[in-house]
Amino acid sequence: AALEFTIETAGKRQIRIEGAKAGVDEQLWAYAQQVGAVRQRLRQARLGLDRREQEAALAARLATVQHERAELLRRRVEIGAVARPDSYQAEREATMAAADKLRSDAALQQARAALSAALSVPVAALDTVTLPPLPAFESNAMQHSPQSLRELGIENRSDLAQALASYRRADAALRLEVAKRTPDI
Numbered sequence: 001a002a003l004e005f006t007i008e009t010a011g012k013r014q015i016r017i018e019g020a021k022a023g024v025d026e027q028l029w030a031y032a033q034q035v036g037a038v039r040q041r042l043r044q045a046r047l048g049l050d051r052r053e054q055e056a057a058l059a060a061r062l063a064t065v066q067h068e069r070a071e072l073l074r075r076r077v078e079i080g081a082v083a084r085p086d087s088y089q090a091e092r093e094a095t096m097a098a099a100d101k102l103r104s105d106a107a108l109q110q111a112r113a114a115l116s117a118a119l120s121v122p123v124a125a126l127d128t129v130t131l132p133p134l135p136a137f138e139s140n141a142m143q144h145s146p147q148s149l150r151e152l153g154i155e156n157r158s159d160l161a162q163a164l165a166s167y168r169r170a171d172a173a174l175r176l177e178v179a180k181r182t183p184d185i
Contacts, residue, residue, distance in 0.1 A: 010179035019172030022165050029162035036158060038118075045111070045118040050134060052104070052111040059097070059104040066090070066097040 070090040076082040116123045144152070154160075 006184040008184050010182040012176060012179045012184075015172050015176045015179055019169050019176065022168035022172055026162055026165035026169055029158050029165055032158040033162065042115075042118045045115040046131070046134060049108075049111040049115045049131075052108040056101070056104040056108045059101040063094070063097040063101040066094040070094040 070087070070093070073082055073087045073090040077084050077087045112126055113123055116126055119125075
């Protein structure tokens with residue numbers, strides 16, 4: 001009978017385990033960076049959509065008011081209470097408000113397309129859901145001081161954590177190469 005296995009010396013197995021764990025950590029932090037980037041794109045698209053919805057609502061209200069004003073002035077011209085140039089000016093303003101409404105509607109559609117692209121769903125899918133309101137920015141900021149927010153930002157940076165995990169993996173690979181100088185039994 002003969003034994004056909006080697007006994008590793010100089011802690012090579014433990015060094016390989018540490019290197020593998022560091023590699024897993026590195027991949028997890030890379031994944032966290034990708035998730036953060038997706039969340040950032042989604043938040044920007046959502047903020048853009050909310051802003052465009054507000055602009056479209058205001059433009060629609062303004063167009064309605066300007067149209068009603070022009071209609072009232074047209075009636076006043078018909079009965080002779082106002083000169084015709086005033087009516088022309090009101091009609092011009094109503095036309096400009098209608099054009100602004102069309103522009104804001106087009107910008108709203110672009111914002112919806114940007115949100116659907118950030119979500120990776122068709123634009124028609126946004127018609128079937130009601131998006132919840134965005135939380136206020138100030139609500140979480142008041143719980144922390146600027147110094148604690150700065151410290152949290154430094155401690156929780158995924159790019160730095162990924163770089164540290166990459167360093168640990170490279171350090172483990174170097175220590176393994178140094179340990180290979182010791183022969184196995």
